[in-house]
Amino acid sequence: MWREIKLxxxxxPVIASMSDVAASGGYYMAMxxxxxxAENLTLTGSIGxxxxxxxxxxxxxxxxxxxxxxxxxxYAELLAAEQRPFRPDEAELFARSAQNAYQQFRDKAAFSRSMxxxxxxxxxxxxxxAGKxxxxxxxxxxxxxFSRAIAIAKHRANIPQDRKVTLVELSRPTPSLPEILSGIGSSIVGVDRTLKELLQDLTFSDGVQARMDGIVFQRFEGFSNATPLFSLIKDYLSSL
Structure with a gap:
C-alpha cells in the first residue's frame, strides 16, 4: 500500500490527514x-x-x-506448531525476521520523510x-x-481556496453476521466437519431467519461429550 500511495x-497531490490515531500501520500509509x-494530540508514529x-x-x-x-x-513448523513454544533456533530466526521487518519500516519512513x-x-x-x-x-x-488538509490539497493542485470541491468518502462496510460466522467456520482448524456444516447452515439460509436454540442444539446431540469444543459453543450460544 505504501508503494501504491507513492506512485x-x-x-x-496526495495529502494525509491524521485524526485521533495514526500509529504503526496508519503512519505507514500516511508517510x-x-x-x-496531524492534530495537536494525534497519536503518531509507532514505527516498529x-x-x-x-x-x-x-x-x-x-x-x-x-x-x-x-x-x-x-523451519516448516515455525508458525504451524502453535501447540508448543519455539525451539531455540526457531526463536532466533523469528527474532531476525522481526528485526528485518522493523528495519524495512524504519528505512521507508526515513526515505519518505527525507531523513x-x-x-x-x-x-x-x-x-x-503527540501530533505537535x-x-x-x-x-x-x-x-x-481535515479542513487544513483540504486547503493544502487545493494549493498543491492550483485550485482557488474559495472554490467548492466535492468530497468523496470511501469506507469499508462493516461485515454482516453471516460473513463473520462464515469466516469463523472456515478458519477453525481441526474441528469436526459437523461444526463447519452447522455454521454453513446458520450463515446461508433462504427466507427470514429466527433464533431457535433448540433446533441448533439438536445438531450438537451426540457430539458434546466427544468433543469439548461443542460444549463451549453451546455455552456461548446459550449466553447470547
Missing amino acids: LAASK AAETIV VVTGKFNLGKLYEKIGFNKEVISRGR PVEKMEEVAQGRVW DAASRGLVDAIGG
Whole structure:
C-alpha cells in the first residue's frame, strides 16, 4: 500500500490527514503522502513491529484437543506448531525476521520523510508521539484538521481556496453476521466437519431467519461429550 500511495503521489497531490490515531500501520500509509497533516494530540508514529505466536498447548490439553503436525524442513513448523513454544533456533530466526521487518519500516519512513536513517532511528523504535511533538521531530508537516488538509490539497493542485470541491468518502462496510460466522467456520482448524456444516447452515439460509436454540442444539446431540469444543459453543450460544 505504501508503494501504491507513492506512485499516486508522483502523478497528483496526495495529502494525509491524521485524526485521533495514526500509529504503526496508519503512519505507514500516511508517510507515503506528499504532506502529512496531524492534530495537536494525534497519536503518531509507532514505527516498529510487534509480532509473536500463541502457545496453545495448555489450552488444547484442557479442552481435549490433539494436534499432530507432519512437516518437512527445519523451519516448516515455525508458525504451524502453535501447540508448543519455539525451539531455540526457531526463536532466533523469528527474532531476525522481526528485526528485518522493523528495519524495512524504519528505512521507508526515513526515505519518505527525507531523513537520514540514523535520525529516524532516534524517533522510531516503536515510540508514539503527540501530533505537535511529531511535527517538531519531522514526522508531520503541518498541524491542523481535515479542513487544513483540504486547503493544502487545493494549493498543491492550483485550485482557488474559495472554490467548492466535492468530497468523496470511501469506507469499508462493516461485515454482516453471516460473513463473520462464515469466516469463523472456515478458519477453525481441526474441528469436526459437523461444526463447519452447522455454521454453513446458520450463515446461508433462504427466507427470514429466527433464533431457535433448540433446533441448533439438536445438531450438537451426540457430539458434546466427544468433543469439548461443542460444549463451549453451546455455552456461548446459550449466553447470547
